[in-house]
Amino acid sequence: MVMVPKKRDLDNDAKRKIGENRAENLLHQHFGEVWRVPSPDLGTDLCGQRPHYSVLENAVPMRFQVKTGESYSAGVSVAANTLDRWLQRIEIEPVVILYYEDPLASWSEPDRFLIVYPWVLGHLPKIREALETSSRIWLPSSDFETVKDRNVDSLIRAMESEGTRAHQLAQGIFATNRHHFSEYMFLRYFPQVVRYWELPLVRPPALKMVRVTTIEQLILEASDGRGDVSQLVVGLLERPGHPLQRRSTREIMTAQARLYQALLDYGQGQQRVRLCKRFTTVEGATARSLATKYPNARQLAVHILTNWNSWPSKDDVLVALLMVGAQSHCNADDQSAVVKALRGMQAEVEAKVATLYQEPVTPNGLWTYRLAHHLYVVLAEVGEERYAKKAVQLAARYPLYELEHLRRYGWGMGQHVIRLYEQAAVNMSTIRSQKLQSYNRGMAAWMAEVVNA
Secondary structure: OOOOOOHHHOOHHHHHHHHHHHHHHHHHOOEEEEEEOOOOOOOOOEEEEEEOOOOOOOOOOEEEEEEEOHHHOOEEEEEHHHHHHHHHHOOOOOEEEEEEOOOOOOOOOOOEEEEHHHHHHHOHHHHHHHHHHOOEEEEEHHHOEEOHHHOOHHHHHHHHHHHHHHOOOOOOOOOOOOOOOOHHHHHHOHHHHHHOOOHHHEOHHHHOOOOHHHHHHHHHHHHOOOOOOHHHHHOOOOOOOOHHHHOOHHHHHHHHHHHHHHHHHHHOOOOOOOOOOOOOHHHHHHHHHHHHHOHHHHHHHHHHHHOHHHOOOHHHHHHHHHHHHHHHHHOOOOOHHHHHHHHHHHHHHHHHHOOOOOOOOOHHHHHHHHHHHHHHHHHHHOOOOOHHHHHHHHHHHOHHHHHHHHHHHOOOOOHHHHHHHHHHHHOOOEHHHHHOHHHHHHHHHHHHHHHHO
16 A cells, blocks of 8 residues: 655655656756756756747756745745845846645646746835845745646746846847846946946947956945945046935935836836836936846837827936937947937927927926927937037027926036036047037036026
């Protein structure tokens, strides 16, 4: 007589092995290669590569953590250092958690699963705080997706999407540029990244002999007061007195979380999303930073600009302009969709701005002015450099509107604004600064006239 074990007779180690066996059987059905105990040990149990469903060559490895038994029915607790290790590699190695409720079931399909990457983006502020203050991170079962009737189609689609996201040549909304900031820096240390957001735009000769990891480490040490980044980065990018330096890290992280959520929602098919709370220097720098890292965020920005006249939030349109401007400097691919969207706006925007009175400054008038001014700046950024002069001329024509814009954006007016424009005009280390040199010179001269009047 064969004795069938009961659930209560199984210890945790036995449950773990049963769950891993079932998961391994499942993965063998969908991956060309499956192995256990991945090395280096990242707190995962299995790894799969070369999925049958992928048409991408050299598909990225996907790591799996397996949990089994009713003790995990409410959720999964992950060590903070384990989650941090996942984040360090998640740009190129997706992580999936598989949960099996009944350790004695014979089938290989899990009861629930969680793709870690979108979960992190959707809960980023809380995760950052927990990583700083807690030893373990709680992933509630309500955040997992249920596998109904043992149909793993939803799991396969999710894995395919995640594998595509991590592939360098992918077209997904979260495919990344592999530049001087890893995605780990964006997820863990974004307030430091946003202050040096132009680093990916630095001309190659300026950073030819510097390793990416060295740049990241220098900036982190400088922000912690442990190092001096001046010789490498300050001379290239630092703008002393920039208003962004006075903003709180919480404000910056909130702006980032809002943009991530907008990209998540748009990637899931939502057509009306919110990019920002209001158009400020924090929102602007955040949007530009993410645009340099996620080139396909341009799809959302172009969608907003194409529908600019009916878009619910006028500030979103301004942020979208900054995104396509920044993105144009780090991607040499076809910019025709961006130029088409900008050209589609131009005639109507110019007609609107031509009807403005110089005073008083009205809310609709300010919106029209900001739209026209930034449209000209972005046209200069994408290669139509003659529009830099038109942007300066517009400020000179409507000085009260430009001053009100600077006040709301967080710059204000005074000698410090002159210095900021002059610094940008002199510093030619980035592609963007080259294209906007005449604009920055012109705006410095204009502000000097205003201040000295």
